[in-house]
Amino acid sequence: RPADVGEEVTLCGWVQYLRQDLFVIMRDFSGLAQILIPQDEVRLQVAVTFTISAIVNDSILISVEILNVCRKLPFEIKDFVKKSESLRMQYRYLDLRSSQMQYNLRLRSQLVMKMREYLCNVHGFVDVETPTLFKRTPGGAKEFVVPSREPGRFYSLPQSPQQFKQLLMVAGIDRYFQLARCYRDEGSKPDRQPEFTQVDIEMSFVDQAGIRGLIEGLVQYSWPVEKDPVSTPFPCITYEKAMKDYGVDKPDTRFAMKLMDISKTFHNTEIEFLKDALNQPGGCIQAICIPDGAVSTADGALKSPLNRLMPASAKQQLLQMAQARPGDLLLISAGTQECRPLLGKLRLQCAELLEGSGVAVRDPSAFHFLWVVDFPLFLPKEEDPDQLESAHHPFTAPLPEDAHLLYSLPHKVRGQHYDLVLNGCEIGGGSIRIHKASDQQHVLETILKEDPSLLSHLLEALDSGAPPHGGIALGLDRFLSIIVGAPSIRDVIAFPKSFRGHDLMSRAPDFVSEDELKSYHIAVNWPAGDEGNQEK
């Protein structure tokens, strides 16, 4: 740098390449430096890549020290060299040298640091670490178990610090946050990781607006300076509106193509399957209009199997309602509950298809934040629709105006839950919690039919002067992957697991000897015929 002129300095880094046997190009994350090698030092050509320390004086090379040599690498560290995902994972320590991965990991560190400054220094939050060796939560089917040295007793790796954050409110830590490691054993699911990180926040004496405002400030404060600034407050819509307009509870609001209810157009229809749909309770006919979605075949005429079954007036009405122009594509769905989610999915697929063929639908540099609120507190269980289960978790408080229904019509109760959505991905969720033990017991025991004794410590805690409280958890990995435009959360995690939950570099999980398992009083149940696979 200019300030260093005349100074004797030592540069340490990696040799990126040799040029004409005369110049060494050295690399570290901050950039490149070119060093001229005097002619009597050309023996350097022996190495392809090695670590080097060069002592330079007034741009004159004094000495060169080769700090380490390098084998022939399985792939070159150049951005244009395409590597398979499994090769990248196997040699993650090389893959991380790419400029994109360096940027991702360094941005992650900076963004997290800004979040901490905002929470801890600006807003007085207390960073509290909570245990990861915990007790199995009721219904915690996705929790990894960890055998202890006591026969039959297991710890559990929790999916979130939910219980601890609420207990901290009872404990008078009125503003808690933690970058919490969480665990979820979901087998193989696309772009999920068995361990992930959430920005975990809880506050006492707060309402929904308080949490929303805090998070908007947090995002704004920690937002990368090189991106367009984020404006606040974020728009906020109800769950009902989201389902009505987008057919999904996490709408991508970077583009329109909203759902339209076109039932009216068909209320006298003779078309059998549409009539059937409308006659069902809750039946409706929905449509989305994809601008220029059929531009290749556009001649202004309506092209559809329905064409000949619809009277001209209905067609006119339909086109008017949909504001469809020649070349547009109208997609129609008829039915009950599944009707909107189906079109919601088609809406996203159409956007992708259009973008794939070069039509600009979504601005890739745009970041659309959105709050979704007023979710139902309970949903019918899939396997037994007469039973209710929590839409999110059993600790969410009802909306004050619905609270009286908790004891009479629980399925009508909306919860004080809020989701934060970014570009159509849920990046966070939280709620105002139930802070009265009697309400919590009613929800657990009477509505959800859970054994409340499993949560007796939490019920006792609520009964010990628990303040009103609420919080949120942001999925850090997902949030970052959207900011950097990464196709997978694996690109913002230093050492991620593969799709199947494997660490391809170290080959974890791995076999453990029977002897080592003895101290945990467990044995492996080998599936029939599989015992031969055992390596030890």
Place this chain on the structure above:
Amino acid sequence: RPADVGEEVTLCGWVQYLRQDLFVIMRDFSGLAQILIPQDEVRLQVAVTFTISAIVNDSILISVEILNVCRKLPFEIKDFVKKSESLRMQYRYLDLRSSQMQYNLRLRSQLVMKMREYLCNVHGFVDVETPTLFKRTPGGAKEFVVPSREPGRFYSLPQSPQQFKQLLMVAGIDRYFQLARCYRDEGSKPDRQPEFTQVDIEMSFVDQAGIRGLIEGLVQYSWPVEKDPVSTPFPCITYEKAMKDYGVDKPDTRFAMKLMDISKTFHNTEIEFLKDALNQPGGCIQAICIPDGAVSTADGALKSPLNRLMPASAKQQLLQMAQARPGDLLLISAGTQECRPLLGKLRLQCAELLEGSGVAVRDPSAFHFLWVVDFPLFLPKEEDPDQLESAHHPFTAPLPEDAHLLYSLPHKVRGQHYDLVLNGCEIGGGSIRIHKASDQQHVLETILKEDPSLLSHLLEALDSGAPPHGGIALGLDRFLSIIVGAPSIRDVIAFPKSFRGHDLMSRAPDFVSEDELKSYHIAVNWPAGDEGNQEK
């Protein structure tokens, strides 16, 4: 506050107590507030403790809202009320309300924040999260195992991110840090926790002095403002000197009472057991002098069974060497290696005994930091003294001046390991690492007789242009417990486990049904006659 005069404000907090049915004393972590209740509102006397929100105008109470009520608590939240450890743990959410625990947790958060600012903002370190579901490390007998859904395959919860931090150096993340959750399954050990937190640091192109300077700056920067400032650099002594002067590798330098070699005094002795001791290889006679340790019986005469066996000249010499005065206590130990550690332990016990009887030995407000360096790289294995094992871990580099001995006399090699000691407790340790694959392979395979294939990914990484690197890990829990003067690290952890590794609040670890274990292909081996204990 003065600035709020004339404002309408809402106070939220807990009722600490009622005074004369007229005043409510409200509490939160920041202090107390007294609120006068108008005479027509005295119905408040019903509650002992409840959460309250009071709207006050110009110090006139406008309204009171009772936000929650409170059961009769198992103990009062008053600092002078003594609680048993198990009661504190069972109702941790109440215990944390004490002013001491509030102070400890809030100080922890602030100190950690300052550490992050220093590392991330001042020194450009990158905060990288590393996995906790990993592969079992060779000899990792203290690692918890986590069954996966693949039969016989287990993850392991690592004791430290050692491999990852080194891989990050190879990956070009030249300055890494992390507040890392670590796991160690040691069964029941006093004041250990199955999960704990370390400040984990690694740097490329660094030497011992570089790491030491960094850590001294880190401690200074993050040191609580209310304590006397820490002066740097910290004193530094060799392992050999520490053993010679204090009989321990983590000396408490807040007081003297150093060990003295008094072998000379006895080199012509007729006392049989002393003669035997001196005749052994490495035999010596050591002493410590406890000032005023025998003041109650002081008359200037030497009181000892050895008295009549020693010539007057030897006695004279002994007293002179020990600089003993009337009333002092001299403790003598004769033997070989065990001789110094034994006196080292007695030295600490004497300090405790003296302090117990009111003698000021150590200043309770003093913080003595100390570096201990030049440890042996290998030690003879306890079970087979012809074999060597790593004194710390197999990745520590030899001292440059001893490096040539690695291939000839490995037991003579000193390592580039450094321990940070505070008031006689090891609070951190680290080393400059081996960065050449051939040296690392030699250590693993030839010296330690380990199977190098278990670490093949690390060897390959070192062979891929690994830079010289080194680092350190500080035990955050221990460090904090010394700063706040807590008797146990449990007092600086929000939700610690008991001595036996139990969470007394939630009763973890707990039984898990056979069915739930099936997806992990494991079954419990019940010890004979123990199956009846199974709760499910």
